Amino acid sequence: MSVSKFSRHKMEDNGLISKKRCTSVIWQYYGFKPNANGEPADPTEAICRLCKKKVRVKDAQTTNLRSHINIHHPAVAASFEPRSAAASQSGKNSSLTQIASAFACGKKYDKSSLKWRQCTLAVTRFLVKEMMPLSLVDQAEFRSMLQTFDRQYEVPSRNYFSRTAIPELYNTVKTEVMTSISSADYVALTTDMWSSSNTMTPYMSITAHYIDKNWVLQSNCFGTIYVPESHTADYLADSLLDSVKEWGVDEKKISCITTDNGANVVAAVRQLKWPWLNCFGHNLNVAINNSLQKEKASTDRAFGVCRAINGAFSKSWHRRRELVRAQEELDIPNHSLITDCPTRWGSKLKMTQRILEQTPAIRRVFADDKSRRPLPNLTWQDISVLESVNKGLKPVADLTDVLSGETYVTVSSVTPVLQHTRRVLTENDDDTQLGKKIKTGILEELDAKYNNHATQKLLRISTLLDPRYRGGINLNELEQTKTEVLDAITECHRHSSPVNHENMEEHANTSAQEVPLKKKKNTLSDLLGKTKKTPTSEAGRAAAELTAYLLEDVIDGEEDPLEWWKNNERRFPLMSLVTRKFLCVPATSSPSERVFSAAGQIVTPFRNALTPEKVNMLVFLSRNLR
Numbered sequence: 201m202s203v204s205k206f207s208r209h210k211m212e213d214n215g216l217i218s219k220k221r222c223t224s225v226i227w228q229y230y231g232f233k234p235n236a237n238g239e240p241a242d243p244t245e246a247i248c249r250l251c252k253k254k255v256r257v258k259d260a261q262t263t264n265l266r267s268h269i270n271i272h273h274p275a276v277a278a279s280f281e282p283r284s285a286a287a288s289q290s291g292k293n294s295s296l297t298q299i300a301s302a303f304a305c306g307k308k309y310d311k312s313s314l315k316w317r318q319c320t321l322a323v324t325r326f327l328v329k330e331m332m333p334l335s336l337v338d339q340a341e342f343r344s345m346l347q348t349f350d351r352q353y354e355v356p357s358r359n360y361f362s363r364t365a366i367p368e369l370y371n372t373v374k375t376e377v378m379t380s381i382s383s384a385d386y387v388a389l390t391t392d393m394w395s396s397s398n399t400m401t402p403y404m405s406i407t408a409h410y411i412d413k414n415w416v417l418q419s420n421c422f423g424t425i426y427v428p429e430s431h432t433a434d435y436l437a438d439s440l441l442d443s444v445k446e447w448g449v450d451e452k453k454i455s456c457i458t459t460d461n462g463a464n465v466v467a468a469v470r471q472l473k474w475p476w477l478n479c480f481g482h483n484l485n486v487a488i489n490n491s492l493q494k495e496k497a498s499t500d501r502a503f504g505v506c507r508a509i510n511g512a513f514s515k516s517w518h519r520r521r522e523l524v525r526a527q528e529e530l531d532i533p534n535h536s537l538i539t540d541c542p543t544r545w546g547s548k549l550k551m552t553q554r555i556l557e558q559t560p561a562i563r564r565v566f567a568d569d570k571s572r573r574p575l576p577n578l579t580w581q582d583i584s585v586l587e588s589v590n591k592g593l594k595p596v597a598d599l600t601d602v603l604s605g606e607t608y609v610t611v612s613s614v615t616p617v618l619q620h621t622r623r624v625l626t627e628n629d630d631d632t633q634l635g636k637k638i639k640t641g642i643l644e645e646l647d648a649k650y651n652n653h654a655t656q657k658l659l660r661i662s663t664l665l666d667p668r669y670r671g672g673i674n675l676n677e678l679e680q681t682k683t684e685v686l687d688a689i690t691e692c693h694r695h696s697s698p699v700n701h702e703n704m705e706e707h708a709n710t711s712a713q714e715v716p717l718k719k720k721k722n723t724l725s726d727l728l729g730k731t732k733k734t735p736t737s738e739a740g741r742a743a744a745e746l747t748a749y750l751l752e753d754v755i756d757g758e759e760d761p762l763e764w765w766k767n768n769e770r771r772f773p774l775m776s777l778v779t780r781k782f783l784c785v786p787a788t789s790s791p792s793e794r795v796f797s798a799a800g801q802i803v804t805p806f807r808n809a810l811t812p813e814k815v816n817m818l819v820f821l822s823r824n825l826r
Contacts, residue, residue, distance in 0.1 A: 328821040334358040384410035386781040392792035405795040415766035421823035426812035433467035483649040488545040491641030502585040508576035526561035592638035595624035603787040610787035612666035
């Protein structure tokens, strides 16, 4: 209300004092009687300046004051200006803001609500998949971040995740894995031993591999088993047996177990009488290391100089800076030097190759070095030794990686890879004497690792059942392998479930059950009967399938053999079952080693108080949670 409009109404002061810090125009028609200090004598009793009547008021509320004006002074009430559109919109926006704020600051989700469970599950999955410490959920910044995303979600403490959320998720995923494995016809295993470098706690890892009904190779981690007793063959055998029983795997379904050559593990497997395959990666590592060890007198100085050169650069940032400059000036790749690991032959090859690549840059840096300390000297004899080692090891550099996968078939490639290794390691005329000895030593060691009759039989059958290699079987072994495949079909058929038995019978007789779409005119063969009959016995059908299979074209090496079997399962129902048994076997124990790689990221110096049970849960979820 403007001042001019106020002036039209007769208002008397009579010594009344106005209310302080008020915004409503209503207060201009009211006042209070002052006390001796000039303050309102009674702040709950306002006096109308128009009629001198007293009106009860509470704090800054103007409801009673406005009602008095409307009833006793209608002319004054009529002169009030209506609120402007802007003020109205402002009030509306303010109301919306208040409502939104009220929702944003509303009460927290109930812990039994679906939304709270979804949020908590998301946090749990993040912790286990990313292998984060559980103490993260108690950190202020992590909680602040979650509050920024959703103010109504209150993350529980780490005790809840440790005692409730993670065990519940573990049980859920374990049930899913057990259900999936129970439907598998055959299961292959890998196992390995590991001790935490932080706590020295011993564990055994077990992984399972099988081909599902859709011809997809599946891989699951059974867990990281705490093995506190002495690792004797008896104890390890009991641990392995207890694990497969816990997961509901029938021993008759175990097609093979792949391990390294540890004497106690091998003895345990033999005690269980499970089919066994030694790890190709471990065999290759032992073969190369033993071959180099035999030539230690010739290679020791060269490898020692390489390690000394690496040490000279690792301890001086100045030399590393000068190495980069020398690489640029000489147009050499900007690569860092590599130091070998005693247990990994591949690192020795990488160190050798890197030193040979960087020799010009290394010599330039050492020539300009002002240090008084003597620097390692790489002579021409050392260079010759390193070149011989490189030529001997380079042909087999990628073999381990090719056979270490979990998502594709590997066991059937072992024999072709061994044949390839023999070809590439064949002595060349330009090989030095040292290079020839290294190659010969590798071949001798590898042949010794695969001279076991059961191992050779497993590899022969697997290779024949792979449509990429069936034409590459040695002719001298073909008849023997065909007999072994037929025997395997008979054994699988005998051990298969009644349901599978009926399915194979149905597939084998599919053509006989087909009804012609159109009635044909009788022919001579109809009257006299067919002279050729489809084999009805299991052995006859198996032989017919194998003969037809061997007449098929070999598929390209880059194609998936399991995809071929998926498309041809109905044509070869008996062979399909034995294929599921053999092609699921891993050629290496790398899956178990990957389990321990995950365990090493979980059992850290900051998490060395984790119990073995909790380690098993966290490793299991990190490997199996999808």
